[in-house]
Amino acid sequence: MRRMLAATAAAITATVLSAAPALACGGLIGPNGAVNLTRTTTFAGYADGVEHYVTAFNFAGGTGKFGSITPLPGIPTKVERGGDWTLQRLVRETTPVLESFAAAASASAPTAAAAKDAEVLLEAKVDALDITILRGNGDEVGRWAKKNGFTLPPDSPEVLDFYAQRSPIFMAAAFDADRAKAGGQQVGDGTPLHLTIPTDQPWVPLRILGLGKKATEIVDADVYLLTARRPAMLPEPTASERGFGSGVGLRLAYDRPAGTELLRDLHEDKSGDWVPLDDMWLTKIQVNETAGALKYDLAIDPSGADKPSIADAGYTVNGLRPPLDDTALGKVAKVAPVTPVDGFDNLRARSTPLDSSPRDSGSRWVDIVAVAALAGLLLLGVTLALGRRRPS
Amino acid sequence: MRPAPRALATAAAGLALLGSAGCAGRASAGHDLSVGVQMRFSKFEPSQLSVPAGRPVRFVVHNADFIDHEFIVGDETVQRRHETGTETKHDAVPTEVDVPAGTTVETVITFPRATTLSYVCHAPGHREYGMVGTLTVG
Numbered sequence: 001m002r003r004m005l006a007a008t009a010a011a012i013t014a015t016v017l018s019a020a021p022a023l024a025c026g027g028l029i030g031p032n033g034a035v036n037l038t039r040t041t042t043f044a045g046y047a048d049g050v051e052h053y054v055t056a057f058n059f060a061g062g063t064g065k066f067g068s069i070t071p072l073p074g075i076p077t078k079v080e081r082g083g084d085w086t087l088q089r090l091v092r093e094t095t096p097v098l099e100s101f102a103a104a105a106s107a108s109a110p111t112a113a114a115a116k117d118a119e120v121l122l123e124a125k126v127d128a129l130d131i132t133i134l135r136g137n138g139d140e141v142g143r144w145a146k147k148n149g150f151t152l153p154p155d156s157p158e159v160l161d162f163y164a165q166r167s168p169i170f171m172a173a174a175f176d177a178d179r180a181k182a183g184g185q186q187v188g189d190g191t192p193l194h195l196t197i198p199t200d201q202p203w204v205p206l207r208i209l210g211l212g213k214k215a216t217e218i219v220d221a222d223v224y225l226l227t228a229r230r231p232a233m234l235p236e237p238t239a240s241e242r243g244f245g246s247g248v249g250l251r252l253a254y255d256r257p258a259g260t261e262l263l264r265d266l267h268e269d270k271s272g273d274w275v276p277l278d279d280m281w282l283t284k285i286q287v288n289e290t291a292g293a294l295k296y297d298l299a300i301d302p303s304g305a306d307k308p309s310i311a312d313a314g315y316t317v318n319g320l321r322p323p324l325d326d327t328a329l330g331k332v333a334k335v336a337p338v339t340p341v342d343g344f345d346n347l348r349a350r351s352t353p354l355d356s357s358p359r360d361s362g363s364r365w366v367d368i369v370a371v372a373a374l375a376g377l378l379l380l381g382v383t384l385a386l387g388r389r390r391p392s
Numbered sequence: 393m394r395p396a397p398r399a400l401a402t403a404a405a406g407l408a409l410l411g412s413a414g415c416a417g418r419a420s421a422g423h424d425l426s427v428g429v430q431m432r433f434s435k436f437e438p439s440q441l442s443v444p445a446g447r448p449v450r451f452v453v454h455n456a457d458f459i460d461h462e463f464i465v466g467d468e469t470v471q472r473r474h475e476t477g478t479e480t481k482h483d484a485v486p487t488e489v490d491v492p493a494g495t496t497v498e499t500v501i502t503f504p505r506a507t508t509l510s511y512v513c514h515a516p517g518h519r520e521y522g523m524v525g526t527l528t529v530g
């Protein structure tokens with residue numbers, strides 16, 4: 001099998017959880033309002049079944065401990081300090097060409113659980129960050145976080161459950177602002193983090209970006225994909241240069257072969273030797289969606305088969321969660337003939353978020369997806385019969 | 393009467409007493425009417441209840457989440473007070489109880505007259521997230 005590499009980078013706004021104890025009565029949110037931890041950019045590379053996930057935590061001042069919880073597609077085998085310039089280099093690569101890219105983009109549009117805690121798989125300290133890799137269902141991870149001082153917002157039970165049903169692996173990152181200051185970190189300094197994650201199918205968590213936000217708050221983020229081939233995605237970002245007018249909160253902002261100079265720079269950064277030096281495709285997706293509407297993730301198929309997983313995108317078909325190995329189903333759903341009505345976006349027409357009632361999508365779309373699901377099952381059966389089933 | 397927190401084997405016990413519609417209580421083994429309420433994903437189930445006036449009603453409230461919740465019953469004046477209040481514990485009156493994560497709490501309330509009230513969790517952000525129910529006393 002040809003070596004396949006998928007790299008993703010997401011500017012993930014903070015899933016910020018104050019470590020201060022919650023006050024039970026209304027209107028009193030954590031007292032550390034003046035202190036901020038913002039997580040900026042995340043980058044994960046996928047080569048020979050191993051994903052390299054790089055993210056950065058920026059110190060924004062203040063005191064005390066703050067943290068975030070990030071769902072992961074698999075169990076990391078290594079957690080270490082990331083490279084010094086990889087994330088910034090990606091931003092620099094894509095930012096100056098946005099205007100000139102427009103033409104090219106349009107031309108190539110594409111019950112109460114048992115009271116047990118999560119299992120701690122790995123712990124690491126990176127500068128002022130205390131990293132814990134956890135395995136458990138949503139309740140178990142939530143209880144662990146609560147016991148360890150995280151203040152969890154009201155949507156956390158539903159969101160952690162949403163992720164745990166696909167992958168029970170989470171990264172809890174606690175940032176110690178006092179340790180950062182003692183270590184000489186200045187406001188604005190970032191701590192890059194590099195996780196090595198064996199997995200067979202990369203996906204980018206998007207819904208987690210809205211954790212703790214009001215339903216009407218906008219989630220802004222950038223997602224970078226670096227793949228051996230032009231990736232197939234679900235939901236499919238709009239290629240319109242005019243922004244998010246179609247209703248889908250994802251816009252394709254960069255979509256072209258990665259330059260050799262960029263690849264060399266990434267390769268030469270600390271722990272970046274996994275980055276190939278040529279023949280890669282760079283994609284940038286801008287996320288601009290209200291937290292209330294951001295109920296999905298970004299499924300990626302970097303194989304060239306054009307079969308992003310509908311399950312990895314966090315969708316259901318007719319209210320049912322498809323099997324994790326649903327690439328064929330995802331493919332059929334993706335190409336189902338849909339006709340936008342009333343400005344309805346194709347994303348929501350095709351499928352329904354996991355936590356939504358199928359009634360939300362309307363009977364017309366349910367019928368379309370039902371046909372797609374049937375066709376998908378038939379295709380899946382053919383695929384299985386041919387012995388070419390992808391590992392789940 | 394002070395609410396009596398009590399661990400129950402399952403939350404379903406309370407829910408079964410009411411039925412899924414949540415419209416009317418029925419006599420339990422004791423003399424109270426029992427009403428089951430579950431908190432899951434920071435929502436009340438059911439989100440609408442009807443109970444009679446002038447009789448003690450036992451609310452069996454189960455929190456299936458890993459975060460703490462509150463069960464505050466009252467009119468809008470009561471709810472506004474809690475929305476901006478500073479009480480960190482509620483255990484003094486039966487209409488205001490804390491329901492810690494993973495626990496079941498019972499509280500008995502007698503409503504003197506017909507009215508429409510709400511039951512709300514006022515933990516930060518929870519009301520805005522939709523943790524509100526309507527209680528019709530008839």
